[in-house]
Amino acid sequence: MIDESHVTVPQIGGMYRGDRARKETLVEYGFRLPSALDNRPMKFEEFEALAPQTIYVSATPGAYELDKSGGEVVDQVVRPTGLLDPIIEVRPVATQVDDLLSEIRLRTAINERVLVTTLTKRMAEDLTEYLEEHGERVRYLHSDIDTVERMEIIRDLRLGEFDVLGGDQPAA
Structure with a gap:
């Protein structure tokens, strides 16, 4: 081998x-x-x-x-971590925020948390504001937030103080 x-x-x-x-x-x-x-x-x-x-x-x-191998290749479906590849679903851009809001509500209804990644810090802030306006308990993370506050935000997510954490790619 x-x-x-x-x-x-x-x-x-x-x-x-x-x-x-x-x-x-x-x-x-x-x-x-x-x-x-x-x-x-x-x-x-x-x-x-x-x-x-x-x-x-x-x-x-x-x-x-x-x-x-003569073209005989075997894929390892179950990873050593025991995690399977997630199912990926592509949705239209036009309804992405509404889709996100409905998915958040499905998850929070069963007491689960949601992580949302955005492309920029500004998008994370704007999305957080939008979700708050629609009654969601949400916070955001990005590089402008100092380390101590980051730790507090993550702790609060774990404790269920809020349900949705948004952030730009590097912060996520």
Whole structure:
């Protein structure tokens, strides 16, 4: 089994050539005896012969691994964390704020919290104001808020002092 095979396979292939080039230079200039060339890492072909059945593990397999697998690739559906990929739903831009408000109300009705990311600090502030006007308990986070206040905001979210936390991408 070779983990991170997209990196490991090329390294195995390069070990012999890199070692050989270095030792040839040392032998050529008299810093090593020619017998130093005999003590070397395996050539890639020797490694392949040693491990005829190999499982290549990589999120981004290279051409070599894809060729060796004959196109038989297995996706890891359940992540080591136990979390599955979220379901992604694309909705029209025209109704995004109304959609958000209805989703917030669905979540808060069952006592859950909501995290909302915006593109800018200004958008986080404006969205917070809009949601407050519509009766939602909401706060925002962004880089202009000092560390102590950030910690208080996160604590209050956990304690249920408010239900919705908005912020720009870096703050989220």
